[in-house]
Amino acid sequence: MNDSRPSTTPVNLLLVEDNPADVELTRLSLDEIQLPYRLHVAQDGDEGLAFLKRQAPHEGAPRPDLTLLDLSLPRRDGRAVLAVIKSDENLKDIPVVVLTTSSSQRDVLAAYKLHANSYITKPIGIDRWITLFRSIRDFWFKSVRLPAVEGR
Amino acid sequence: MAELRHPDLVDPASLRSYLAAIVESSDDAIIGKDLDGIITSWNRGAERIYGYTATEMIGRSITLLTVPGQGEEIEVILTRIKNSERIEHYETKRRRRDGSIIDISLAVSPIKGDNDRIVGASAIGRDITEAKRAAAGLQRALDDLRRLTDELARSNSELQRFAHVASHDLQEPARTVATYCELLEHRCKGQLDEKAREWIGYAVAGARRMRTMVADTLEYSRLETRTRPLAPTDCAGPVVEALANLHLSVEESLAEVRVDPLPVVMANAPRLVQLFQNLIGNAIKYAGDTPPRVHISAERRDDEWVFSVRDNGIGIELGHREQIFDVFQRLHPQDRYPGTGIGLAICKRVVEQHRGRIWVESEPGNGSVFYFSLPIDAGA
Numbered sequence: 001m002n003d004s005r006p007s008t009t010p011v012n013l014l015l016v017e018d019n020p021a022d023v024e025l026t027r028l029s030l031d032e033i034q035l036p037y038r039l040h041v042a043q044d045g046d047e048g049l050a051f052l053k054r055q056a057p058h059e060g061a062p063r064p065d066l067t068l069l070d071l072s073l074p075r076r077d078g079r080a081v082l083a084v085i086k087s088d089e090n091l092k093d094i095p096v097v098v099l100t101t102s103s104s105q106r107d108v109l110a111a112y113k114l115h116a117n118s119y120i121t122k123p124i125g126i127d128r129w130i131t132l133f134r135s136i137r138d139f140w141f142k143s144v145r146l147p148a149v150e151g152r
Numbered sequence: 153m154a155e156l157r158h159p160d161l162v163d164p165a166s167l168r169s170y171l172a173a174i175v176e177s178s179d180d181a182i183i184g185k186d187l188d189g190i191i192t193s194w195n196r197g198a199e200r201i202y203g204y205t206a207t208e209m210i211g212r213s214i215t216l217l218t219v220p221g222q223g224e225e226i227e228v229i230l231t232r233i234k235n236s237e238r239i240e241h242y243e244t245k246r247r248r249r250d251g252s253i254i255d256i257s258l259a260v261s262p263i264k265g266d267n268d269r270i271v272g273a274s275a276i277g278r279d280i281t282e283a284k285r286a287a288a289g290l291q292r293a294l295d296d297l298r299r300l301t302d303e304l305a306r307s308n309s310e311l312q313r314f315a316h317v318a319s320h321d322l323q324e325p326a327r328t329v330a331t332y333c334e335l336l337e338h339r340c341k342g343q344l345d346e347k348a349r350e351w352i353g354y355a356v357a358g359a360r361r362m363r364t365m366v367a368d369t370l371e372y373s374r375l376e377t378r379t380r381p382l383a384p385t386d387c388a389g390p391v392v393e394a395l396a397n398l399h400l401s402v403e404e405s406l407a408e409v410r411v412d413p414l415p416v417v418m419a420n421a422p423r424l425v426q427l428f429q430n431l432i433g434n435a436i437k438y439a440g441d442t443p444p445r446v447h448i449s450a451e452r453r454d455d456e457w458v459f460s461v462r463d464n465g466i467g468i469e470l471g472h473r474e475q476i477f478d479v480f481q482r483l484h485p486q487d488r489y490p491g492t493g494i495g496l497a498i499c500k501r502v503v504e505q506h507r508g509r510i511w512v513e514s515e516p517g518n519g520s521v522f523y524f525s526l527p528i529d530a531g532a
Contacts, residue, residue, distance in 0.1 A: 021328045028335075072321070101324040124327050124363070126335050 010036035011141055014064035016048035016081060017041065017099075018073055026068070028126065029133040035141060040064065045076030049084055052091050064094060066140050069116075071100040071107060079110060086115040093147050095140065181256075181277040184263065187234060189214045189226050192272060201256075201279045203249030214275075217246045219253055233262045233273045243280070255284040315373035322366045330359035361492070365480065368494035372479065375501045380420055382506065387414035387459070390424035391448060397429055398436065405444050407436050412449035415457050417526045419506055427502045428461075430495040431522050435463035437489060438520075456508070456525045467516040477510065499524070 013030075017023050023041050030037050040061070042048035048069070051058045067085070071078035078098065085091045095117040100107065103121045111119050123132055140146070175182050181198035185191050191214055194206040202209075202217060209216070215226050225244065232239060239260040246256045256277045265271035333356040337349065344352070391411055395402065402409065409432065428448070435446040447462040468476065468483070475481045477500040482493040496510075503510040503524045514520035 019324070019328070021332065025331060072324075101327060102320055104320060122327060124330050126331060126338065129331070 008036060010038045011065045012038050012040065012062045014040045014042065014048065014051060014067045016045065016067065016073065016078065017070045018043050019070070022070070022122065025126065025129050026133070029129040032130045033134045033137050035133075035137045038062070044074045045078065045081040048073075048081050049076070052085065052094070053088075065146060066136075067094055067096045068099045069096050071098060071102060071111070079114060082111065082114045082116055095146065097136065097140075178276075179278075181275075181279075183214070183275045183277070184272060185214050185275065186272040187230060187270070189230055198277070201248075201254070201277060202246065219245045219247050229260055230273065233260060234270060236262055236270060238262070246277070254279055255281045312373060315369065319366050319370040319373060322369075323363060326359055326363040326366055330356060330363060333359060361486075365492045365494075368492045369479075372494055372498060372501065375423075375498060375505070382418040382420055384416050385419040385421045385424060386416045387419075387424065387450065390419075390421055391428050391432075393425045394429035394432055397425070398433055401433065401436050405436050405439060407439070407444040407446060409446045410448070412447075414448070414450050414459075415452070417457055417506075417528075419526065423502045423505065427499050427524070430499050431461040434495060434522075435461055435465060435520075437491075438465040439463065440466040452528070453525075456527050458523055458525045460521050460523050462519065462521045464519040467518055467520050468512060468514040469516050473512050473514065476512070 015023060015026055017026070027039060030039065040051060042051050048067075050056070051061045052064070052067070054061050069078050069081060073081070078100065082096060082098070085094065085096055092115070096115075098111045098116045098119045099122060100120075101122050108119050120132065123129055175193075175195050178195060178197045179200075181201045182193075182195045183191060183198050184193035191209050191212055194204070194209045198209070199205055204216075218226060222244070229239060229242075239258065242258040242260070244256055244258060245253050247253055257280045258275055258277050260273050260275045262270045263272040263274055333352050336344075337352050337356065341349075388411070391414065395409060401407070432446055432448070436444045442464060445464045448460070449462075450457050450459045452458075472483055476483065477496045478493075479497040480493045481497070482489075482491065499522075500510050503526075507527050508525040510522065510524040512520055512522050
């Protein structure tokens with residue numbers, strides 16, 4: 001493995017998600033996969049961007065190693081958030097994984113056109129959630145090299 | 153005039169009265185005027201159209217007939233006449249004696265006297281008020297029709313969008329319910345009694361069913377958007393593809409499928425795959441206790457092809473042969489024949505999109521034959 005990160009350092013995950021049921025499923029899944037993590041939850045697109053840009057009240061926010069982004073969000077929706085992240089010189093290198101209910105080909109294509117790093121349709125059933133997060137862990141935190149994050 | 157051969161017409165006087173009779177009997181207004189617009193002759197047609205008698209009009213100015221606001225119209229016409237111009241199909245308005253305004257189509261020609269000098273004009277006027285009114289009415293009806301068509305197209309596409317969005321958004325809560333019921337079932341097993349587990353089982357089954365129905369609705373709503381134009385399609389291809397998609401159930405059920413030679417039709421091939429797959433799939437699914445035997449064939453009847461998918465299955469009772477083509481209509485309990493009841497509704501939509509019909513003939517216990525027709529298109 002190319003892991004340059006000590007395995008005890010928790011990864012910072014930003015989850016932009018308004019549905020508390022899916023936030024809970026994310027936590028339940030992360031708890032099952034032996035990955036030290038800190039989960040930061042933003043409940044709408046504006047809050048997600050404020051967190052990434054360290055705007056009030058998120059001045060002390062860490063830079064996430066990975067952002068999980070829902071598409072249907074109140075206020076600014078996921079596509080708009082993605083567009084902002086990927087056109088911002090300081091944010092565009094943060095991997096963004098779209099995690100959404102939609103399996104619509106139109107949504108998939110639009111997300112990749114906006115430079116989503118991957119697109120995942122939310123699975124049904126806790127077992128598949130856990131399997132999904134295990135593969136997210138294996139890929140994003142064990143297989144790939146991520147840009148070094150300053151200030152961690 | 154050189155063509156006139158009638159002996160009476162050789163005499164200039166008879167010729168004049170002959171021509172005058174023609175002018176008099178015309179339905180059109182035929183008016184003579186001098187270059188100042190003073191009326192010199194006025195036929196019966198003019199009397200009828202304008203309501204003035206010849207006695208009233210001869211010697212008076214043609215401008216008596218114009219409508220306020222027409223300004224220089226008469227002057228302009230007279231100027232053109234002086235320049236030897238003919239004016240044809242000139243549409244304008246005139247006022248009748250009773251004050252009513254009528255639409256008139258005018259033809260005005262110069263009248264030449266001695267030495268080819270222009271001395272006046274003859275104006276032939278036709279009352280086109282009724283024709284104009286009819287044309288305007290027709291135009292209004294056309295505009296109304298166009299507006300209605302536009303509205304219908306718009307509301308149709310809005311409805312499609314709605315079905316698409318609604319079914320997408322409905323998947324979200326269904327997924328949450330299914331997942332959390334399952335969590336309850338797995339993680340809280342020890343705390344639950346037999347009844348609670350049974351109830352959760354129903355909730356899980358319900359949520360799962362809802363998800364399938366939402367997915368089916370989505371598939372059905374996708375049918376509404378025409379993805380590609382109809383093209384000549386050899387039906388053998390879609391049938392082979394449908395059978396390939398069904399190969400598991402064909403093998404499991406030991407089904408025997410016979411396919412006769414099939415024609416080339418104007419079709420959207422992927423939709424035909426869907427159609428055949430649903431019909432053949434049903435023939436296998438509703439086979440009863442004997443291994444299914446399915447026979448696919450096509451026959452030309454007048455200007456259409458009639459396809460048939462025949463099975464030896466459980467058949468359909470008489471009272472249900474229409475309703476089975478409706479969305480989510482089912483005839484059997486879930487545990488015997490699972491499904492949401494979208495299959496035949498999809499078949500119906502596909503056939504209708506190809507301008508065909510679908511129907512079923514059946515004898516309970518002796519199998520069913522599903523028929524659908526596709527028009528024979530000149531382009532095929």
